[in-house]
Amino acid sequence: MKHVTIKDVAKKLNCSVSTISRAFNDKYDIRKETRDHILSIAKEMGYSPNPMAKSLLKQCSNQIGVVVPEFINAFFPEVIIGIQEVFIKKGYQVLIMQSNESHITELENIKTLENNMVDGMIISLSLETKNVDYYKDLIKQGFPLVFFNRVSNELETSKVLFDDYKWAFFATEHLIYQGYKKIFHLGGPAGLVISQNRKNGFIDALRKHKISFDESSIIETGFMISDGERVMEKLIVENNLPEAIFAVNDPSAIGAMKMLKKHGYKIPEDVALLGFTESKLAELIDPPLTSVAQPTKEIGRTAAKLLLEQIETKGIFVPQTVILNGRLNVRESSMKLK
Amino acid sequence: MKHVTIKDVAKKLNCSVSTISRAFNDKYDIRKETRDHILSIAKEMGYSPNPMAKSLLKQCSNQIGVVVPEFINAFFPEVIIGIQEVFIKKGYQVLIMQSNESHITELENIKTLENNMVDGMIISLSLETKNVDYYKDLIKQGFPLVFFNRVSNELETSKVLFDDYKWAFFATEHLIYQGYKKIFHLGGPAGLVISQNRKNGFIDALRKHKISFDESSIIETGFMISDGERVMEKLIVENNLPEAIFAVNDPSAIGAMKMLKKHGYKIPEDVALLGFTESKLAELIDPPLTSVAQPTKEIGRTAAKLLLEQIETKGIFVPQTVILNGRLNVRESSMKLK
DNA sequence: TTGTACGCGTTATCAC
DNA sequence: GTGATAACGCGTACAA
Numbered sequence: 253m254k255h256v257t258i259k260d261v262a263k264k265l266n267c268s269v270s271t272i273s274r275a276f277n278d279k280y281d282i283r284k285e286t287r288d289h290i291l292s293i294a295k296e297m298g299y300s301p302n303p304m305a306k307s308l309l310k311q312c313s314n315q316i317g318v319v320v321p322e323f324i325n326a327f328f329p330e331v332i333i334g335i336q337e338v339f340i341k342k343g344y345q346v347l348i349m350q351s352n353e354s355h356i357t358e359l360e361n362i363k364t365l366e367n368n369m370v371d372g373m374i375i376s377l378s379l380e381t382k383n384v385d386y387y388k389d390l391i392k393q394g395f396p397l398v399f400f401n402r403v404s405n406e407l408e409t410s411k412v413l414f415d416d417y418k419w420a421f422f423a424t425e426h427l428i429y430q431g432y433k434k435i436f437h438l439g440g441p442a443g444l445v446i447s448q449n450r451k452n453g454f455i456d457a458l459r460k461h462k463i464s465f466d467e468s469s470i471i472e473t474g475f476m477i478s479d480g481e482r483v484m485e486k487l488i489v490e491n492n493l494p495e496a497i498f499a500v501n502d503p504s505a506i507g508a509m510k511m512l513k514k515h516g517y518k519i520p521e522d523v524a525l526l527g528f529t530e531s532k533l534a535e536l537i538d539p540p541l542t543s544v545a546q547p548t549k550e551i552g553r554t555a556a557k558l559l560l561e562q563i564e565t566k567g568i569f570v571p572q573t574v575i576l577n578g579r580l581n582v583r584e585s586s587m588k589l590k
Numbered sequence: 591m592k593h594v595t596i597k598d599v600a601k602k603l604n605c606s607v608s609t610i611s612r613a614f615n616d617k618y619d620i621r622k623e624t625r626d627h628i629l630s631i632a633k634e635m636g637y638s639p640n641p642m643a644k645s646l647l648k649q650c651s652n653q654i655g656v657v658v659p660e661f662i663n664a665f666f667p668e669v670i671i672g673i674q675e676v677f678i679k680k681g682y683q684v685l686i687m688q689s690n691e692s693h694i695t696e697l698e699n700i701k702t703l704e705n706n707m708v709d710g711m712i713i714s715l716s717l718e719t720k721n722v723d724y725y726k727d728l729i730k731q732g733f734p735l736v737f738f739n740r741v742s743n744e745l746e747t748s749k750v751l752f753d754d755y756k757w758a759f760f761a762t763e764h765l766i767y768q769g770y771k772k773i774f775h776l777g778g779p780a781g782l783v784i785s786q787n788r789k790n791g792f793i794d795a796l797r798k799h800k801i802s803f804d805e806s807s808i809i810e811t812g813f814m815i816s817d818g819e820r821v822m823e824k825l826i827v828e829n830n831l832p833e834a835i836f837a838v839n840d841p842s843a844i845g846a847m848k849m850l851k852k853h854g855y856k857i858p859e860d861v862a863l864l865g866f867t868e869s870k871l872a873e874l875i876d877p878p879l880t881s882v883a884q885p886t887k888e889i890g891r892t893a894a895k896l897l898l899e900q901i902e903t904k905g906i907f908v909p910q911t912v913i914l915n916g917r918l919n920v921r922e923s924s925m926k927l928k
Numbered sequence: 929t930t931g932t933a934c935g936c937g938t939t940a941t942c943a944c
Numbered sequence: 945g946t947g948a949t950a951a952c953g954c955g956t957a958c959a960a
Contacts, residue, residue, distance in 0.1 A: 257953055268931045273955055281929060303705040305953035308642055308936045315702070324668070329661040336690065345702040348686040352674065364653070364683040367641040368706055477870070506874060532815070536844060538876025595937055606947045611939060619945060643937035647952045 317365030334552020355380035372396030396562040420453025430588035432496035438473040440500035480507020496524035502531040542586035655703030672890020693718035710734030734900040758791025768926035770834035776811040778838035818845020834862035840869040880924035
């Protein structure tokens with residue numbers, strides 16, 4: 253029933269707990285035979301040091317925490333796989349929590365992980381998170397933190413990003429090169445840096461090519477399929493259809509596509525579509541969706557490496573921002589048909 | 591830098607640590623004013639009790655652990671959302687780990703969670719896991735454990751299941767009713783109970799309707815899109831196409847569909863397709879995929895409730911197996927066209 | 929080479 | 945109503 257402790261082993265072996273401890277911690281001030289004997293008996297008894305007590309003592313746990321807003325879309329799960337890849341090799345355990353896009357839950361997650369004395373955290377902020385004071389404190393305390401994807405400009409710490417601006421720009425240019433003039437953007441939630449950047453890329457591409465647009469060309473949407481559907485339905489009802497749409501991500505593009513098809517519109521003949529953060533669906537859906545692919549696992553690996561570095565060089569550490577590259581996968585949904 | 595502890599507060603307030611502790615634990619043997627004063631000062635100092643020390647003492651943590659094999663497919667993330675729903679309300683934190691379909695990682699995950707003194711765990715076994723001795727020990731020790739989806743018949747504990755046999759049977763019957771005679775099954779990894787059950791449902795439906803089949807009608811495939819592609823390509827090359835396919839899950843069905851389309855086959859005219867554990871892709875893909883839908887969130891909620899019950903009634907607990915219901919969503923991929 | 933004693937941050941059980 | 949102290953399980957400086 254109870255976990256076997258160091259005391260039980262000491263009692264059994266008629267020696268002190270420190271000897272047991274030493275056997276397990278491979279210090280040199282112990283006779284080899286004693287050590288081997290202790291280890292074998294301990295194994296037999298099913299003893300292993302309680303990392304929790306160790307953590308309490310050492311104030312670190314060989315665990316790292318990951319907090320993501322959701323994992324319904326494939327993006328975050330894939331990033332986490334990259335993170336695990338790095339940390340498992342180094343003997344760290346990865347604890348994952350999801351904030352469910354709630355600021356309160358996110359904060360509770362962070363505190364739980366802190367309480368578990370994780371040695372560092374990798375975080376992507378929830379939609380609701382505006383106030384980042386808690387993170388500022390953590391950073392001030394020297395607590396190792398790395399952010400990715402959903403970051404805050406107010407925080408001076410390592411970040412792993414994607415060049416949303418650049419790729420939104422390229423994506424929009426692609427639509428322009430296909431000959432589309434009236435182009436709309438289904439934007440992400442306002443206030444999110446990635447939404448901003450993608451929007452700015454969109455705008456600047458239009459400007460560069462002297463394509464007119466106004467505020468009605470940019471519609472705040474959201475990250476889910478349902479968001480894309482909702483916004484698209486409104487456009488259809490208002491009979492205000494563009495020739496092409498650049499959506500903030502694949503799910504919103506797919507939602508729009510679903511609604512367009514439901515109303516009998518053809519893609520790309522009636523409306524061309526282009527997504528972002530390529531998901532598996534992109535090439536499976538009909539018609540296949542043109543999308544900007546992000547190196548998800550690489551984002552995870554990079555964040556993990558940055559955190560590891562930060563943990564190991566605790567103190568003398570300079571925050572880095574790594575910006576990773578992507579690619580535009582052109583498919584049928586954005587082609588200009590003759 | 592350092593976390594503020596109960597001692598710091600005691601020092602500041604010129605009182606003993608026990609008084610502080612009492613203030614936080616709402617015991618009645620403390621003056622109300624003292625309590626309020628302490629609480630406000632403590633808050634000011636940014637103190638909150640360290641749950642880790644508390645766990646060490648109380649041998650429980652108000653945390654529960656979840657171990658899943660993967661979260662690339664949407665199934666597990668959705669279940670986890672259901673789990674969180676229940677536990678967050680009850681004030682528990684949910685720690686998630688993924689085994690990456692590796693037995694070793696799974697075991698390490700379990701141990702890590704144990705070491706964090708989680709009060710219970712919800713587990714879905716990895717593909718590799720054959721030996722469940724560790725779980726047997728845990729159960730013998732009275733440790734609260736609930737399994738779902740990937741379970742072992744050797745373990746006597748609460749389980750949340752889907753009636754894979756029944757729904758595989760229904761799904762296969764649906765294909766039969768559509769008039770298909772030569773039907774293949776893309777099966778899941780052998781050794782997995784869910785693979786077995788789905789296969790048996792398939793076989794028994796064929797038998798009931800006196801439809802002939804042999805061992806070549808059942809092809810071990812896997813759970814990923816790539817598995818479906820691989821197997822389908824082989825069938826195409828061998829020129830051994832059935833009229834209809836019942837696949838063990840949506841990704842394998844979608845992989846098969848991809849490969850069929852790539853080779854110019856029409857669905858369902860040339861080959862009809864039917865999946866399992868409906869994913870978002872099912873209704874988005876072209877043609878929309880007929881699939882058996884599982885109540886993913888409900889699976890999570892149910893598992894959570896069973897675990898909660900088990901934690902609360904520690905000792906006098908009888909393992910339960912809950913079997914949840916689903917539905918067959920019929921779409922174009924399995925229709926018999928005139 | 930080994931044992932003793934203290935501390936990590938709490939709470940519970942005593943006294944007072 | 946409040947304070948001292950022992951425990952939870954471990955690592956380690958120090959003494960032996």
